Amino acid sequence: MIAWIHRVEPTGSRFVFLDRDGVLNRDSPHYIKSWDEFHFYPDALEALRFLSRRRVDVVLVSNQSALNRGIMTYDAFFHLHQNIAAQIRRSGAHLAAAFFCPHRPDEGCSCRKPAPGMLRAAARLYPMDLSKTCFVGDKESDLEAARNAGCRPVLLHRNGTGSPEVLSRAEAARVPVYTTLLDAVQDLFPDPD
Ligand SMILES: [Zn+2]
Numbered sequence: 001m002i003a004w005i006h007r008v009e010p011t012g013s014r015f016v017f018l019d020r021d022g023v024l025n026r027d028s029p030h031y032i033k034s035w036d037e038f039h040f041y042p043d044a045l046e047a048l049r050f051l052s053r054r055r056v057d058v059v060l061v062s063n064q065s066a067l068n069r070g071i072m073t074y075d076a077f078f079h080l081h082q083n084i085a086a087q088i089r090r091s092g093a094h095l096a097a098a099f100f101c102p103h104r105p106d107e108g109c110s111c112r113k114p115a116p117g118m119l120r121a122a123a124r125l126y127p128m129d130l131s132k133t134c135f136v137g138d139k140e141s142d143l144e145a146a147r148n149a150g151c152r153p154v155l156l157h158r159n160g161t162g163s164p165e166v167l168s169r170a171e172a173a174r175v176p177v178y179t180t181l182l183d184a185v186q187d188l189f190p191d192p193d
Contacts, residue, residue: 001111001118002064002100004081005125010096012055012193015128016185017119017146019137020062020098023156023181024048024084027138031066034076035083041158043182048093050185055193057126060098061118061135061145067102074102097122113137114144119151136184140166143175154188156181 021027024044032038051058066072077100085095099118101111111117123130135146136154138161146153155170155177156162170177178184 001109001121002102003121003125004085004098004100005096006085006094006098007057007096008125010057010126011052012057013127014054014056014189014193015059015096015122015126015133016051016056016188017059017061017122017133017135017137017151018181019135019139019142019156020060022138022158022161023136024060027161031064031071032080033066033072035080038080038084040087041181043180045088045091045093047181047185048088048095049091050182051189052093054185054189056185056189057096058094059096059122059126060100061113061122062098062100063113063141064100064102065104065112067100068104068107077102097125113139113141114148116145116149119145119149123149134188136178136181136188138162138166140169143170143173154178154184156184 026039103109130150134152134154138156143153153175155175157167
């Protein structure tokens with residue numbers, strides 16, 4: 001597991017887990033391997049600013065198996081994350097931390113979602129009540145990871161990009177569903193701390 005700690009001291013008492021690809025930025029079946037390929041969704045930076053104003057600390061939780069598949073170098077990956085974090089800072093928001101699983105599925109690690117390893121690692125680092133913490137993701141593996149860690153799963157089903165099967169299973173399981181990240185965070189955190 002790769003843990004990138006931007007801020008050790010929480011800014012408030014609330015946290016939210018966010019998946020990266022498909023939540024903050026457009027996903028690709030060919031992986032996001034460089035800053036050139038990384039495109040924030042229009043509402044994502046506004047959503048992060050909203051969370052900062054609400055003093056909700058953001059922890060990214062992302063599978064990046066392109067690393068151990070040999071499709072992306074660790075240098076390129078670190079460069080990409082530095083650029084993402086810098087762009088978020090310039091926009092007036094911030095990340096508390098980012099956790100990444102570099103492993104391939106066949107490596108059988110405990111961090112690749114739907115395993116809860118990255119969420120539990122965050123809960124050891126910060127004073128976080130997992131049962132009160134939402135995890136906003138766009139894939140079944142995100143919802144499963146949330147359940148496996150005892151968090152509250154939230155589905156982001158962006159128009160035109162989400163899987164209809166994931167949506168129908170989420171609705172059947174009464175998982176909250178939103179079509180933009182901004183809608184999700186405004187609804188999940190309506191009040192100041
Ligand atoms: Zn892993």
